[in-house]
Amino acid sequence: MNRSDDWTGQTASALQSALRMSNEKFATKLGIGVRTVASWRQKPDLRQQSDMQQILDTVFEQATDAERARFAELTGEAPAADSSATTAADARMAADPHIGAALEWIDRHARWAPGTARRAVASRVGAIDSQALRDRATRRGWVSRRDVADALTTYYGGRVGDHGLYTGNVGANTVNTSVLTCADWLDLDCELRPPHDRLGVASARPEPDFELDAHAADRAVQRLAETLSMNTRLADSPIYRLLSTDIREHQLGGSFGVANFVHYALTMDLLEAELVDAIAAGSSSMPLRDDYLPDLQAVLHVGDRLCAGGVLALTAIARPADPYRGEADYLLLVQERSGHVLNAARRLAVIPKGFHQPLTDVRRDAQVGATLRREMEEELFGRPDIDNTLGDSLTADPMHPTRLSEPMRWLMEKPERLRMECTGFGLNLVSGNYEFASLIVIEDEEFWTRYGGVVEANWESATLHQYSTQDEELVTELLGDTAWSNEGLFAMLQGLRRLAEVGGARVKLPPIEWEISR
Structure with missing residues (x-):
């Protein structure tokens, strides 16, 4: 940011995102009310008062180099990276409607001005080291299924009510999983034809509004940047979200709503990578999990969250x-x-x-x-x-x-x-x-x-x-x-x-x- 520029709602929100702070933490740091911070996303063109200009200047000056770099990405001030990866990413962002939908989704749910996510993703693609991503994939591959199950048991505990983690005994060997289930959900012997397969749709209306905090928005931007860098497929197609269950022997019952895949890909699907990276690093810090899936009650209350x-x-x-x-x-x-x-x-x-x-x-x-x-x-x-x-299908059936x-x-x-x-x-x-x-x-x-x-x-x-x-x-x-x-x-x-x-x-x-x- 040019130091002679005035702070606006948009740039103040970008600084919050660069610092990876929630509304509450950013408000505490600035010494103002949480509602004021939240209002900046709603009024991106609002020019701050002179005293707030000085406070934001001070916070910016105290930021680390990494935080300033993230701020530059979000405000479009970062120097353009001259690489084939950036060129290819720019072309895909312009031509791929699914990537475009994901960028728009981030802007809308992070309460950013239109185009902010596109600039942030484009800037970050140029900084991605493809070899570093491959090395990370290797480290993730060293994390076993047992490691994952043990880490989740430590995080959640092993049981709530009749529900616990599924364990299989194969002869004398025991294998653990991270699947939460109960006796009524196992050995269903349920033929996948009506009238046994009775799952239905309660509503096909769009999902309720959802807000990304600063850290969640940063992770969503990184996921899209890596998707472009590695040329991974992403389709913004409708998916079912589970709202309720009535499952027992010989019967599948319950109801679904409908969501978009990008919502899942940029939120709940990030939990796996966060978990595996934390295990590989010997860390217990998982802020996305703390927010999206903090306890077993949140897991079981499927209608209160995105359960794809x-x-x-x-x-x-x-x-x-x-x-x-x-x-x-x-x-x-x-x-x-x-x-x-x-x-x-x-x-x-x-x-x-x-x-x-x-x-x-x-x-x-x-x-x-x-x-x-x-x-x-x-x-x-x-x-x-x-x-x-x-690609999209135009076939009726x-x-x-x-x-x-x-x-x-x-x-x-x-x-x-x-x-x-x-x-x-x-x-x-x-x-x-x-x-x-x-x-x-x-x-x-x-x-x-x-x-x-x-x-x-x-x-x-x-x-x-x-x-x-x-x-x-x-x-x-x-x-x-x-x-x-x-x-x-x-x-x-x-x-x-x-x-x-x-x-x-x-x-x-x-x-x-x-x-x-x-």
Whole structure:
């Protein structure tokens, strides 16, 4: 900032953001009322009185170099970085409507003047060291699922009422997760068709207003800058937000509202990175978690917060006996998530795995089975036209039978060929997401003979691994792998429990039991 310039509401708010202070802390530092600080966002052109000009000058002079640099980013005074990354980021911010929507969302909810977020993000992209981001990703990869579960247990405690963290016992081995659940939410044996799949939409109206404080706005700007620097996909598509639950054996009930994905990506989805970075640094400081998800009551009161989430399923495909492979079995598919996805990157997970979101019909698509069938088409059978990260769809009914892939059409011709069930439900403490753990069983051996060669993961997977339900030793070893995402392991364990009940002689695996932490 040019020191001869006058302080306005906009620049005073930018200084607050640069200092990463809440309204209360900034007001205390200046010796004024909280309402005065809050009013500056509403009146960005307001010129401060002379005494306040002097106070703000003093605070600015006392700021560190890093804080002044952030202030320069927010006010558009930072020197432009001459780099290909900045040029590419500028081009994407100008051309990508999803990035534009995210920038507008930050301005609106941080109470910034239009264009402030764009200038802040553009300035920060030029300062990002791509090698530093890769090194950070490596450090994050060293943090195991057990480390995450232990840190969250320390933060929240292990239990509230009937709800606790899901733990699996595989033979003599115990594996922990960060999924908060209860006995009524497990072993649901719930067919994913009406009348069992009864989830509905209470309202499709826009979500209530939401305000970003200074630190939260800074983190949102950094997320967008890194998204642009690493060329990560971001789609501002509608997603379901959970409002209430009525879940028990043989029934999925409850209600959803609708939110935008950028709200999730720039708020709740930041909790995972903050947590893992804190663990890697040996720190307990997690200000975003303190604000968004401070205790287990906040986790369980899903209607009072943004509770996004998804559906993920263990896929088991019947294969006939083979003279080279051996006895008849089920093929189990496990993916390593790509580094280009926003959540659970580089972690093991079942496949398919996707956000629960409407495609074209807000009410019908609220059923878990609708999302699971769509994710099968997208992640297993290569339907790019239903991947909303690749572009908008203008098709009235993308899942119409005439548009299905050949493998999916063959499965849907006879209901007995395909078993789809929900096996468990939980709330993941990593980001507060809801998780519908499910099982897909392709019962007809002819499917593998006909279509096994066209089953292929999409861009969300880095690799795809297969395991046999006749290989007890290798599957046991897999379940102990620390690279699992918490929700992925939850779905894998629940899916294997159910598969052991319905799979007959094809399944020779160790006994799997669950318990709720106390």
